[in-house]
Amino acid sequence: MDERADCIFCRIADGKIKSNIxxxxxxxxxxxxxxxLAPTHILIIPRKHIASVAEMPTQDxxxxxxxxxxxxxxxGDNGIAEKGFRLVINNGPEGGQGVNHLHMHxxxxxxxxxxxx
Amino acid sequence: MDERADCIFCRIADGKIKSNIxxxxxxxxxxxxxxxLAPTHILIIPRKHIASVAEMPTQDxxxxxxxxxxxxxxxGDNGIAEKGFRLVINNGPEGGQGVNHLHMHxxxxxxxxxxxx
Numbered sequence: 570m571d572e573r574a575d576c577i578f579c580r581i582a583d584g585k586i587k588s589n590i591x592x593x594x595x596x597x598x599x600x601x602x603x604x605x606l607a608p609t610h611i612l613i614i615p616r617k618h619i620a621s622v623a624e625m626p627t628q629d630x631x632x633x634x635x636x637x638x639x640x641x642x643x644x645g646d647n648g649i650a651e652k653g654f655r656l657v658i659n660n661g662p663e664g665g666q667g668v669n670h671l672h673m674h675x676x677x678x679x680x681x682x683x684x685x686x
Numbered sequence: 687m688d689e690r691a692d693c694i695f696c697r698i699a700d701g702k703i704k705s706n707i708x709x710x711x712x713x714x715x716x717x718x719x720x721x722x723l724a725p726t727h728i729l730i731i732p733r734k735h736i737a738s739v740a741e742m743p744t745q746d747x748x749x750x751x752x753x754x755x756x757x758x759x760x761x762g763d764n765g766i767a768e769k770g771f772r773l774v775i776n777n778g779p780e781g782g783q784g785v786n787h788l789h790m791h792x793x794x795x796x797x798x799x800x801x802x803x
Contacts, residue, residue: 606802622758623767634751637775641739644777650740653778657802658754660761661770665798674802681782681803685723685774685793 572618578670582616591646596632597639599675608678609647609654613639619671621660633658633673640675649677689735695787699733708763713749714756716792725795726764726771730756736788738777750775753790766794 573579580586582598591611592599602610613636619625622633637656644650654677659666665686690696697703699715708728709716719727730753736742739750754773761767771794776783782803 622754622773623761623771625754625758627755630751630755631748632751633754634747634749637739637742637750638744638747641742644740649780651778653776653780653783654740655777655781655803656739656775658773659770659798660772661768663766663770663794663797664772665800665802666770676802677780680780681776682801683782683803684799684801685782685791685803686772686798686801 576618576668576670578612578614578668578672579618582614592639592643597635599639599643602674606674607676607681609644609649609676611640611643611647611675613643613673613675615671620669621666621671622658623660625671632671636673640673643675644677647677653677653681655681693735693785693787695729695731695785695789696733696735699731709756709760714752716756716760719791723791724793724798726761726766726793728757728760728764728792730760730790730792732788737786738783738788739775740777742788749788750790757790757792760792761794764794770794770798772798 588600657674774791
């Protein structure tokens, strides 16, 4: 199955594409967004290839909780836990999902707007 | 402790403020945002008063996974699972958090923008 070979985030998780890995464990990975929309803009992904929330198996939902817990830690590491930050998961075309591998955006370091998209 | 009495989302969860409850169980609640930013704009909250992700106890992180699972179901109910949707959790002042009770926005029903705030 070439799913992992065809997915840029799987390739980052597998070390096939170099990235500035900010955090990793057996389940999750975090690295900077290459097109940052804010002074802090980090992507958090599961190693497992899950295309989106809409296609997430029920038994994998705990990963989203773990991603949020990691976002909290990274917000602290980046000095934005108290000032504030935003977590975003885009899903599918109208959601603006850019890569079809589940990912959470952690954005902060400036006043974020109120439109949410 | 008047924490619940002073929190508008706790008051909705406790039935003290009427809302159009779209879903509820012993843990979570979903209702429409009163200032919708998209054709579908639903808020998902835990009944438990947690101020934000930054103040979320580690043992409550699973709630965010459960909120995402519920968002997936509500996206299906609203016919936006395939077209796409966005999940947003604002945290603290620079994150644009409007109510200091953890909540996830489910937005969809139109093409969402790429700025994320």
